[in-house]
Amino acid sequence: MSNITIIGGGLVGSLLAIFLARRGHAVRVYERRPDPRRTDVYAGRSINLVVSHRGWTALRAAGVEQAVKAITVPVHARLTHDREGHLNRVPYSIDNRAIWSVSRGELNRRLLNEAEKLPNVKLFFDHRCLDVDLENATCDLDHNGDKVQVKADVVFGADGAFSAVRSRMMLGRFTYGQEYIEHDYKEVAFPANPDGTPKMDPHCLHIWPRRWFMLMGLANLDGGFTGTLFMPHHATAQSPGFDTVQGEEAVRRFFAEQFPDVEPLVPDVVEQYLRNPQSSLVIIRCDPWQVNGRVALVGDAAHAIVPFYGEGMNAGYEDCKVLNDLLNEHGDDNWHEVLHRYATARKPNGDAIADLSLRNFVEMRDLVADPRFLLRRRIEGSIQARHPGRWLPLYSQVKFSDIPYADAWREGLRHDRIMEEVLAMDGVVDRWDTDPTVQRAVEEKVLGLL
Template identity: 35%
Template sequence: MRVSENEHGRGDGGIVVIGAGPVGAVAAMYLAPRYGPVTVLERRADPRSGGGRRGRSITVMLSARGWRVLRELGLEEAVRAICLPIHGRCAHLPDGSSHVTPYSRDRQPIWSVERDRLNRLLLDAAEATDGVRIDFGARVHEVDPDGPAVLLEDGAGRRRIACRRVLGCDGAHSVARAALVARGARANVRRLDLAHQEICAPGGWLDPSTMHYWPTGDALFAAFPLPSGEFAGSLFMRHDGPAPSYATVEGGRDLLRVFRAHFPEPAAAVPDIAEQLATKDAATITTVSCDRWIHGDALALLGDACHAMPPFMGHGMNCGFEDVRTLVDRLESTGDWASALVAYEKSRIEDAEAISYLSFEHYHTMANPPQDERAHTATRLRGRLYDLFPDRFVPRYESCAFTEEGYASVLRDDRRLDDLVDALLSRYGAEIVSASDTGLHAAVSGAAGTANLGESRCS
């Protein structure tokens, strides 16, 4: 359904998208063919000219939600050609053992792609879309959602541009979100006490079909395979607090000592590890939550502007792409911008909060393998339940990555499964893990019925 504009009294600047990252480019490609001209304003230089600054990570992950959007835009084949399939994650534990966890039980992969390479491809595709114009070096200083209009500064100086709509795809430090906060929205912008440092690692020492990580509880090193055969590494440590943390190391030599002590295998495999640790800055991780994403029929936030999340589930970009598709779906179903924006906000806020929570929990799970016997037993029991009831119990990572089930629903189901596991262990003890299939079936039926868990598919 085409939305009627009926924009008497508004400027003729069409739709303005702030931010030319992946979410902004995707938004422009969806909207221009349906709702008229789209101008994308990007404060940085064009990354295709070598003038842009690389973002906070080398790689991003694509899963089912992202692939649906790329498929609808006709870009799936082109993007797939620059991606690498990754089938699971391998934990290299402090005791020298290792353990591989498939991302899905049927060995479906997620896909790793270099952020800059994907962004350049999306920018090319956006500029090839009728009605899309991208202006680089255009810094937006203020958004007036009542106009609507934007105040920007570029090579021609400062000026105010009237438009019909403003979509804020401008990241964790969003100017568009600031306009909502000025009008009463509540936003929580928080720097996690966790920083990361990017480390380039050679190929040849790790399985390139798997993501690898070394957990220590206090710190984590992760290595993501790249299509080049190399690995994009990330060192995660506390920003402040007791050692080991970035606040307790004084210069690259101390950091090298800490790295070698915690991660001897990666330290031996990266020949220039001392130089990289000494010269590369540690980046902070910023999270964002916001209780309002829209203003009337004129302004909407998408992606990190309204839900910047920890990167550990690999869903920030996928969630942002899903924002765009959801917004367009609501526009087509309601035929009215005001109604569509209300429906968009209502459908997305709970899911965004859920995947943000799941992302942080995923880091905690990876960095802190089960230590006590009950935690080990609970993990083994979950595995039995996944195997014995494959349609009823689905690992939460699998649900997030390979389905389009709402993130909030995934979180609710995962909590129900936690309750069920606790109920089984409390009633039967650790012996339930080695029970026969028939015995476990009966135990689950009894515990689920008692706890009112039997009607819901758990994740």
């Protein structure tokens, strides 16, 4: 049994606490913010995210799958809205598989409750980590102006994209990269009907793709949706930006021109846009993820990514599951081996999901409205249906499987090359949907190239 300090009691820190406490370790979690079960640290905002296959695999292994399932809404398809209000529904998989929308605050509260039920977990709120002694696994914390020092056998930094634990690691031999993407985001709440029913299909992820920017909407349990507008920080020749869409008149015009079907759903959309904060999106890559077998990073502290695959938290949950598996394999007192293997195994996957997430942004804001892309999707679906063991589309590999992200990324690039050749074949673009001869030729070509 080891004494474990976890810095950060957010989405990943709270799950890691459950995993480690169930193994018998004494776990102390130090969280900078007040207890979210007593104070509304999310300031009334309805921020939500999706849990997908990897997240569920980890939640199940930690014994909290049912506790979380109860607060989710299944989402089976993307539904795109064009400027004229036409809708196009594209299922996420040929077998109607779902991703699951959940409120960030509700999920965090649930996991903290589950962690607190375990007698060997202690939660400390309003404790900000200031520094970590990497040799001795000792943390210096600030608690309402008082200095607190905590010694442990192992420290986990689950303190998010701007991790204090990582900051100390950076003073040693450490590789670090931080990249802000050009797009920022702003959230807008879509209300439910007065009787609590949703105004749009809650089982779809709604997307208003506008090539260089996009709005998306994800259902909440209360019948409302959280809308997120992703748009460049600075306007360009092709696209408006947050710096130009400013002031009541400009914002009203922007929504009327770009998202005419949104204003009837969200009558105060202009007021919300003007009131709600604008946030940036950062990608963080670093190496190594552990030092001395005593201090390790998990979740966004190790791999902050852009949110376009909805995998940041899911990847963090997979970190926890991999750690748990390695403890099963190598024993609970062999931290040196376990943390070394954890960091070596996870780092390439952290890099891969960072790349995959950027790629999915292009797909969401642009390609989902592109007929050629939609045709490719139909062809892939048909090949998968006829040869399920031989073709699993990239999206399914990422969202509905445990295939390591790095392998999925490599396989996805191979699929791109194959589908380029397929789309260049005679008759495919014009007749694939209607001509069985073209369909047979495509199938033979794909199977030959696989």
